[in-house]
Amino acid sequence: MKITANGIRDGEKLEVTYDGKEFLFDGMNNPFLASEIRVEMSELHPIGGTFVVDDKNDIRNIIEVLTNYFFDRPTLDVTCSEEIEPIPTYDDEVEDIVY
Secondary structure, three states, X not given: OOEEEEEEEOOEEEEEEEOOOOEEEOOEOOHHHHHHHHHHHHOOOOEOOXXXXXXXXXXXXXXXXXXXXXXXXXXXXXXXXXXXOOOOOHHHOOOOOOO
């Protein structure tokens, strides 16, 4: 799995890549920025304002953090090398679904 996100961080263009194990920033390791992302991941922010995944390492959670919480402004420039599981809806007949 590989996730790539491009955005503006502290006023500078930045590319973040994640290979399932570590985050790289413009191709380099940065423990400080990686820690910031991991803290945001542990918050389990609602995706789309309504759906919360129950695993901080869920690919949908990582993409949510990179899209809406890490960069100075939200970015839509995020790609993923694998298929992302859709968010369940009421039509999916999921028990105990809460929105």
